[in-house]
Amino acid sequence: MRWTARLAAAGALVAGGVWFLRADPFAAPVANTTAAHSAARTGVAQVxxxxxxxxxxxxxxxxxxxxxxxxxxxxxxxxKLPAVGQVINAGKVLYRVDGKPVMLLYGAVPIYRSLSWGTEGVDVRQLNAALVALGYATKDELDPDSDYFGRATHNALRELQDKVGLEESGNLSLGQAVFVAAKTIRVLKVNAVSGAQTAAGTVVLQASSTARQVTVELNAGQQSQVAVGDKVIITLPNGKAVPGVVSDVGKVATTSDSGTTIEVKIRPTRPKQTGSLDKAPVQVSIVTDTAKDVLSVPVNSLLALAGGGYAVEVVDTGGKHRLVGVTTGLFDDSEGKVEVTGDGLAEGQNIVVPAS
Structure with missing residues (x-):
């Protein structure tokens, strides 16, 4: 494990002719250890x-x-077409064909037919929901969960058409609107050309939502270490740290030259602090486990004893040194600390660490 190599690299301390090695901390502690004074340069830290x-x-x-x-x-x-990078809200004009506006509306179902009084279906339901969300009808006037196109839909749609500059027919003709599964979009690429002919079924542009997201290609073997809801620290290119949370852990692996990976999606919890960079490299520190209200010591204070087991060297009041056997728990990479338990170990005690 990575901690074995890390601790071993801390080096060995010679004390009274007995070797103490800062090494693999996972073995059980050995009791009845004896104190010894180290000739190596040391410092003091606290439990x-x-x-x-x-x-x-x-x-x-x-x-x-x-x-x-x-x-x-x-x-x-x-x-007329939007510009790359432009942000457009639902209910606004997205582009124009023959001078007529095409509206952006929120919904996951692509529009595939004209909608008018008496029409029923899932596409009508999302139109009703969109009209209520945009404020052209209240929930009392128009049920956003209704899949029926009635008088309330007709009246609310007329108001929307008037707002964007369409004929106030109260019917949604095919071609007057496009539905996208985002309430606000950011234009990534414009496929159409102003002045050119376009036909039904043509991809006019590509867009994303405006919600900030970090994507991590995680080694498939580490999938079990990460779960939805895990807290995250995102380090931006300028060195600023922003908190986040894992929002999705992929279940389908992808194999490439760099190995087999799954996609992990992370939602920054303070998105405004991430700025406006797109496709920017960041470092992500994912919290995979937490231990609360525990004793901890610096990792480099751990001593692997010659006879087996692990200890820390406690400096008592008056300067007397003694070894206390410990069992290790959770490692905190960011703090360089490890959870420990041991008889006679208490908060505030001074312990020996290698001198910096």
């Missing part, structure tokens, strides 16, 4: 009490969640 977190450090990419293709349903000449 502390609090919360420790185990972490896995990964490389990630900061960007935006979701990617959508906007499929046009109108035929004619493209007369």
């Amino acid at each position: 502390t009490k609090g919360t420790l977190s185990a972490r896995t450090l990964q490389n990630g990419t900061l960007g935006y969640a979701g990617e959508f293709q906007v499929v046009n349903k109108a035929s004619g000449t493209v007369t």
Whole structure:
């Protein structure tokens, strides 16, 4: 394990002719140890009490969640298009064909037919929900869960059409709107050309949501170490740290030259602090386990005893040194500490560590 190599690298201390090695901390402690004075340069640290977190450090990419293709349903000449990077809200004009606006509406079901009084279906339900969400009808006036196109839908749609500059027909003709599964989109790529002919079924542009997201290609063998809800620290290219949480852990592995990986998605909990960089490299520290209200010591204070077992060297009041056998628990990579338990070990005690 990585901690075996790390601890072994800390080196050996010679004390009274007996070798003490800072090495693998997972064996059981040995009782009845005796104190010895080290000839090596040392310093003093304290036994502390609090919360420790185990972490896995990964490389990630900061960007935006979701990617959508906007499929046009109108035929004619493209007369206006959004710019790459432009942010557009649902209920607004996305582009124009023959000078007529095509609206952006929120919904997961692509529009595939004209909708009018008496129409029923899932597409009508998402239209009703969109009209209520945009404020063109209240829930008392129009049930957002209704899949029926009635008077309330007709009246609310007329108001929306008037707002964006369409004929107030109260019917949603095919080509007047596109539904995208994001309430606000950010234009990534424009496929259409202003002045060119377009037809139904043509991809006009590609977009993402405006929600910030970090993607990590995690080694498939580490899948069990990460779970939805795990807390995360994201280190941005400028060195700033931003908190986040794991929102999705992929279940389908992908094999490439770099190995077999799964995709892990992370949602920054303070998205404004991530700025506006897209496809930016970041470092992600994922909290995989937490131990609360435990005693801990610096990792380099651990002593592997010649006869087996592990200990820390406690400095009592008056300067007397003694070894206390310990059992290790959770390692906190970020703090360089390890959870320990042992008879006679208490918060605030001074312990010996290698001099820095």
